[in-house]
Amino acid sequence: KQEVTQIPAALSVPEGENLVLNCSFTDSAIYNLQWFRQDPGKGLTSLLLIQSSQREQTSGRLNASLDKSSGRSTLYIAASQPGDSATYLCAVPFSGGYNKLIFGAGTRLAVHP
């Protein structure tokens, strides 16, 4: 059964720092992994989707890597800004599928000026 873990649970940093958020999963037979951002009380915004054949995806100041064999993904945020403050969630498909998602508990990020 697929399980997803995110570390750290919370992070508070000064503006300008480079950050690494971690996501691990127990079943490495995944088709893809997706990173989301959630602002308090709101829905999810898709940040990056990494296919199983890829090792990295980049969007602006965000870079996500995927290591299937070790069951890990990292989200790198460069030059953090207060507007990056949110909860970041990673999700992978249920074991044996590619549609229904199972989520980690998230990393709550606070970037202070």
Place this chain on the structure above:
Amino acid sequence: SAVISQKPSRDICQRGTSLTIQCQVDSQVTMMFWYRQQPGQSLTLIATANQGSEATYESGFVIDKFPISRPNLTFSTLTVSNMSPEDSSIYLCSVKGHLNTEAFFGQGTRLTVV
């Protein structure tokens, strides 16, 4: 990307009543899902909304409590029935295309049951 409109965005309801949440997508999509996010928790899948047939529920969720409709490829509803305070959560609609495509989410419905 798909634009998803969810209504209502929030509601406060009396226990024992029911609330129907609507999810409208700006284009036809293959897969539609409903998730629940309890306070301080991550997302849990309730069910897959199947067009023209009964929804497929995950373990722990039943049709009598969470009836779902999906009359076409752009619209779905989730009803939370006979509500109790434990149903207070954010309910989210999600859509996805074929296979390895990106999943998109609506803005969620924040439900408080008093």
